[in-house]
Amino acid sequence: xxxxxxxxxxxxxxxxxxxxxxxxxxxxxxxxxxxxxxxxxxxxxxxxxxxxxxxxxxxxxxxxxxxxxxxxxxxxxxxxxxxxxxxxxxxxxxxxxxxxxxxxxxxxxxxxxxxxxxxxxxxxxxxxxx
Numbered sequence: 001x002x003x004x005x006x007x008x009x010x011x012x013x014x015x016x017x018x019x020x021x022x023x024x025x026x027x028x029x030x031x032x033x034x035x036x037x038x039x040x041x042x043x044x045x046x047x048x049x050x051x052x053x054x055x056x057x058x059x060x061x062x063x064x065x066x067x068x069x070x071x072x073x074x075x076x077x078x079x080x081x082x083x084x085x086x087x088x089x090x091x092x093x094x095x096x097x098x099x100x101x102x103x104x105x106x107x108x109x110x111x112x113x114x115x116x117x118x119x120x121x122x123x124x125x126x127x128x129x130x
Contacts, residue, residue, distance in 0.1 A: 005038035013056070015068035015103075020054045022105045023072065026113060027052065031120060042073070051075070051123035052116050059086030059101045066103040072112065073099050074119035084111070 002021070010017035020043060027045055028034060035046040042055035057071040071086075079088050079096045087099045100112060 001036075003038065006043070009038055009043065010056075013068050016056060016070050019068075019070040019102060019105060019108075023054055023070065023102075023108055026108055027116065030113070030117065034120075047120060047124045049123040049126050051119040057099060059099045065101065069101050069103045071099050071101050072116075073097060074116055076115070076118055076122055080115060082111075 001024070006017070006020070010020065024036060024043075024045075028036075031047065033047070034051075037044045037046065042053040042057075044050050045052045045054075052072065052074045055071050055073065056069075057073070058065060059071050075095060075097050077094050077096070079090070080098055084100050085098050086101045089097050091097060098115070100107075100115075102108065102112075
């Protein structure tokens with residue numbers, strides 16, 4: 001949903017805004033009860049815990065990035081090995097944060113949404129406060 005905060009976040013980046021709205025639409029079609037929060041550095045998606053976010057975080061080498069993009073971030077209990085993953089870090093044991101850079105709505109595909117589904121389940125299974 002377009003809000004003033006979302007427009008401010010993507011000011012001057014209409015392609016990134018469109019990508020975020022398409023991602024949000026796909027995500028809310030699967031989980032209409034998900035909470036969306038526009039924050040200073042990202043748009044976060046929550047069930048009991050944050051399970052995904054969208055940002056303008058630069059992933060990969062600058063010369064390889066498109067003019068506009070959206071970075072989708074999600075957390076899992078395992079590392080995903082895929083050429084689509086621009087970066088993966090393990091900030092805590094068995095908690096992997098993955099970043100995927102997308103530049104076209106076609107990249108919001110079943111593979112990516114499968115990882116988001118897995119992240120949704122993983123986040124929902126965490127104990128409160130974790």
